[in-house]
Amino acid sequence: MANEISIRITGEAGQGTQTIGDALSQVFKSAGYHLFAYQDFMSRIRGGNNFFEIRVSIKPVHSPRHKPDIIICLDKSSVDIQKKDLAIDGILVVDKTKFGMAGLEESMYDVAFNEIALRVANDTLYSNSIACGLIAGIVGLDFTFVTQGIQEVFSHKSKEIIQNNVNSARAGFELGLANPHKEMFLLPTVGKDRLAAVPGVILLDGSTAIALGAIKAGCKFYTAYPMSPSTNIMNIVAGRAAVEHIVVEQAEDEIAAVNMAIGASFAGSRAMTSTSGGGFCLMVEGLSLAAMTETPLVMVDAQRPGPATGFPTRTEQADLDFVISAGHGEFARVVYSPGSAQQAYFITIKAFNIAEKYQIPVLILTDQHLQDSITDIPALDQGTAAIERFIISKEESANITSYKRYALTDSGISPRAIPSWIQDVMYVDSDEHDESGHITEDAAMRKQMVQKRLHKKLHGLLNELEQPTSFNIDDAQVILLGFGSTLGILQEAAQALEKRKVGFVHLSQVWPFPSDEMLKLLSNARMIISIENNAQGQLARLLRRETGIKVSKSILKYDGRPFDVDSVIEIIKPEL
Amino acid sequence: MEMNDFKSSDPIAWCSRCGNFGILTSLKGALVKLGKQPKDILLVSGIGQAAKMPHYVKANCFNGLHGRALPAAFGAKTANKDLTVVVTTGDGDCYGEGGNHLIHNIRRNPDITVIVCDNQIYALTKGQASPTTDEGIVTKVQTEGVILEHLSPLSLALAVGAGFVARGFSQETDHLADLILSGINYKGFALIDVLQPCVTFNKKNTYEWYSQRVYKLDASYKSTDLSIAFQKSLEWGDRIPIGILYNVSKPTYEQKAGP
Ligand SMILES: Cc1ncc(C[n+]2csc(CCOP(=O)(O)OP(=O)(O)O)c2C)c(N)n1
Ligand code: SF4
Ligand SMILES: [Mg+2]
Numbered sequence: 024m025a026n027e028i029s030i031r032i033t034g035e036a037g038q039g040t041q042t043i044g045d046a047l048s049q050v051f052k053s054a055g056y057h058l059f060a061y062q063d064f065m066s067r068i069r070g071g072n073n074f075f076e077i078r079v080s081i082k083p084v085h086s087p088r089h090k091p092d093i094i095i096c097l098d099k100s101s102v103d104i105q106k107k108d109l110a111i112d113g114i115l116v117v118d119k120t121k122f123g124m125a126g127l128e129e130s131m132y133d134v135a136f137n138e139i140a141l142r143v144a145n146d147t148l149y150s151n152s153i154a155c156g157l158i159a160g161i162v163g164l165d166f167t168f169v170t171q172g173i174q175e176v177f178s179h180k181s182k183e184i185i186q187n188n189v190n191s192a193r194a195g196f197e198l199g200l201a202n203p204h205k206e207m208f209l210l211p212t213v214g215k216d217r218l219a220a221v222p223g224v225i226l227l228d229g230s231t232a233i234a235l236g237a238i239k240a241g242c243k244f245y246t247a248y249p250m251s252p253s254t255n256i257m258n259i260v261a262g263r264a265a266v267e268h269i270v271v272e273q274a275e276d277e278i279a280a281v282n283m284a285i286g287a288s289f290a291g292s293r294a295m296t297s298t299s300g301g302g303f304c305l306m307v308e309g310l311s312l313a314a315m316t317e318t319p320l321v322m323v324d325a326q327r328p329g330p331a332t333g334f335p336t337r338t339e340q341a342d343l344d345f346v347i348s349a350g351h352g353e354f355a356r357v358v359y360s361p362g363s364a365q366q367a368y369f370i371t372i373k374a375f376n377i378a379e380k381y382q383i384p385v386l387i388l389t390d391q392h393l394q395d396s397i398t399d400i401p402a403l404d405q406g407t408a409a410i411e412r413f414i415i416s417k418e419e420s421a422n423i424t425s426y427k428r429y430a431l432t433d434s435g436i437s438p439r440a441i442p443s444w445i446q447d448v449m450y451v452d453s454d455e456h457d458e459s460g461h462i463t464e465d466a467a468m469r470k471q472m473v474q475k476r477l478h479k480k481l482h483g484l485l486n487e488l489e490q491p492t493s494f495n496i497d498d499a500q501v502i503l504l505g506f507g508s509t510l511g512i513l514q515e516a517a518q519a520l521e522k523r524k525v526g527f528v529h530l531s532q533v534w535p536f537p538s539d540e541m542l543k544l545l546s547n548a549r550m551i552i553s554i555e556n557n558a559q560g561q562l563a564r565l566l567r568r569e570t571g572i573k574v575s576k577s578i579l580k581y582d583g584r585p586f587d588v589d590s591v592i593e594i595i596k597p598e599l
Numbered sequence: 600m601e602m603n604d605f606k607s608s609d610p611i612a613w614c615s616r617c618g619n620f621g622i623l624t625s626l627k628g629a630l631v632k633l634g635k636q637p638k639d640i641l642l643v644s645g646i647g648q649a650a651k652m653p654h655y656v657k658a659n660c661f662n663g664l665h666g667r668a669l670p671a672a673f674g675a676k677t678a679n680k681d682l683t684v685v686v687t688t689g690d691g692d693c694y695g696e697g698g699n700h701l702i703h704n705i706r707r708n709p710d711i712t713v714i715v716c717d718n719q720i721y722a723l724t725k726g727q728a729s730p731t732t733d734e735g736i737v738t739k740v741q742t743e744g745v746i747l748e749h750l751s752p753l754s755l756a757l758a759v760g761a762g763f764v765a766r767g768f769s770q771e772t773d774h775l776a777d778l779i780l781s782g783i784n785y786k787g788f789a790l791i792d793v794l795q796p797c798v799t800f801n802k803k804n805t806y807e808w809y810s811q812r813v814y815k816l817d818a819s820y821k822s823t824d825l826s827i828a829f830q831k832s833l834e835w836g837d838r839i840p841i842g843i844l845y846n847v848s849k850p851t852y853e854q855k856a857g858p
Binding site for chain 1: 666
């Protein structure tokens with residue numbers, strides 16, 4: 024009996040790998056297990072080969088394993104594509120009749136999905152629920168959890184459809200119980216305490232986390248142009264827009280998206296836009312407009328592999344250099360790089376606050392792996408915490424008859440009024456301007472304005488740093504280093520090798536770079552290994568540029584796929 | 600409200616006799632008649648000579664990026680419905696760099712008024728062809744004369760579905776002020792293309808050239824017929840119509856987007 028199991032559901036695009044994955048995730052959540060699920064899909068709507076992989080454990084898990092223990096194939100071509108990925112002693116579930124296979128290899132396990140679905144529910148569509156039940160049977164779950172999970176996933180469907188799904192799952196479940204490998208895949212039962220805590224547990228993916236964070240932060244204007252892997256954020260905000268009174272507008276291009284958001288922010292709304300690298304390229308002039316006009320702006324770059332169109336549905340961390348320096352001219356910005364869905368939620372809220380407090384653009388740098396991966400976490404605080412706006416209140420505004428938008432102050436931050444609230448007018452300009460916002464070419468004023476937008480604001484921002492996460496670094500033999508979505512890999516690799524003195528440092532803010540903190544954490548390190556989803560070790564270079572600290576080695580992956588913890592551990596071991 | 604209530608302290612950086620002065624006078628005249636406080640008016644612009652106009656009026660000003668006045672104006676109007684939003688832009692700013700935003704904001708139909716100071720040239724960058732430059736005009740870039748067909752912005756706007764389409768002439772300040780006021784009072788996206796002599800870089804389309812050609816659409820003109828409006832919008836050369844070519848009511852973005 025293992026403490027964990029990884030299950031991969033694979034098939035063509037359009038076959039419902041995600042539906043089964045979502046249902047299974049709910050089932051395992053209901054049963055009190057921890058899970059980490061991620062998706063690998065091609066940039067197509069039909070055909071090809073996609074998979075959804077769930078890792079289930081009695082302990083919290085945060086990253087993919089190298090090889091799944093069970094692979095469920097929904098079509099014939101998946102069998103050949105996925106066979107090589109199967110763990111030793113794993114099983115590959117196939118539908119021999121449907122796939123027209125002559126014989127079965129030793130690792131294969133035949134389940135007549137189609138035939139059963141027709142018999143039980145009169146529609147082959149229900150194969151998905153059979154698969155769901157099958158897995159539950161193989162790992163030895165109680166069937167009530169399956170019923171619960173199915174009810175949750177299909178809550179919007181008719182009673183009849185739900186019943187058909189439950190019946191199909193039941194048929195799969197019976198088969199699973201009787202599987203020839205029975206003992207091997209049974210999961211330990213979950214303790215009572217954990218089961219009691221289940222109602223307080225949610226499943227969260229990066230896209231939902233950012234959307235919920237934005238809503239929580241009081242975002243009232245959301246605009247974007249669709250681009251994978253950022254699109255889901257817009258979908259989720261749009262789904263709640265009516266209830267939350269949010270304007271969601273699909274822009275004609277990313278240039279429009281960013282300029283609309285800036286206009287809305289200027290006029291008084293909390294505003295946000297999201298995109299991926301290619302769209303971010305188009306937004307860059309807008310980024311510098313937000314900085315010059317000192318208009319708060321929250322932007323998401325959900326990275327995918329570039330250059331150009333790259334791999335639309337895959338993952339990479341290669342925009343780091345770009346986003347910390349994007350935009351012409353010099354100005355203060357913040358770039359966050361959350362490592363988990365939970366971090367992404369809280370960082371999104373913080374991003375709005377920092378953007379408004381400092382009147383600057385704030386970027387959230389994520390990637391496909393984080394956007395589309397699901398984990399279980401304790402329910403987010405859904406209370407109605409007061410939102411601090413850092414603007415001159417409506418009441419106060421009523422008495423203001425004389426106003427300078429860019430009044431020079433020690434902090435570099437000018438009190439921000441909203442047009443039409445105050446009695447005076449205000450001038451805001453993308454040209455260099457004086458305190459009242461009118462265009463100027465005065466050399467002394469130019470210097471003061473640069474200091475305001477750059478030096479003074481940066482000074483304040485250093486007190487607002489999102490602190491790096493660190494683990495087991497005192498007396499470490501090796502310190503693993505990363506940013507963004509590799510947090511789970513760093514955590515699990517360091518935990519696995521804890522006794523061999525491996526620790527990690529993870530940055531969820533890459534700009535302004537936390538130089539002092541890194542010097543404290545890393546100055547005495549014997550060996551630093553950066554783990555990055557890019558081809559140059561961009562974080563390692565940034566660390567060296569900002570602190571002089573050199574890493575000994577970089578583990579780089581730039582094939583568009585995320586790291587798996589087993590492979591990373593294998594690469595680290597020889598260094599110990 | 601009087602003209603003085605909209606007087607800005609910012610010194611004007613245009614050439615003397617620039618057509619923009621007439622447009623500025625008309626804009627202020629329209630605002631006086633509108634009767635709203637300067638604090639409730641927002642002028643949005645991109646970059647160009649025309650785009651400097653918001654600085655020369657006492658009203659809120661958002662002077663954004665070249666070509667991007669419309670998205671910023673859409674965002675501001677949507678976020679703060681109390682603001683009367685007027686865009687002052689140029690032929691390069693609005694029809695060139697920002698052409699895509701023109702098309703799609705006409706489709707959105709936010710309640711904003713767009714005044715295009717159309718001098719048929721890129722003036723701020725010293726005289727290159729714009730989308731409305733007449734064919735054959737020689738510039739430092741178009742050394743053999745412009746070979747691209749001249750864009751008819753009003754036809755474009757009508758084709759895309761604009762509900763309020765007008766043309767003015769910067770010398771006819773009272774007429775233009777009326778057009779601007781009508782545009783502001785129109786509920787939805789109002790496009791006003793204004794013939795604006797650039798005395799420095801456009802030596803063809805001068806005050807005289809326009810004066811000899813423009814004629815006002817009179818009371819007999821029916822501004823609710825799309826095909827007539829379309830024909831009028833294409834009239835260019837010996838005779839150029841000014842006035843409201845098309846004026847029909849349409850649901851605005853705000854109405855369509857709901858509460
Ligand atoms: C992104 C960008 N590209 C180019 C420019 C340079 N530029 C400034 S104004 C202008 C053309 C303006 O033409 P128009 O809108 O007709 O205004 P005019 O000066 O004629 O009133 C150009 C190309 C710029 N400011 N920004
Ligand atoms: S260059 Fe032309 S458009 Fe610019 S201010 Fe002079 S006359 Fe006016
Ligand atoms: Mg021009």
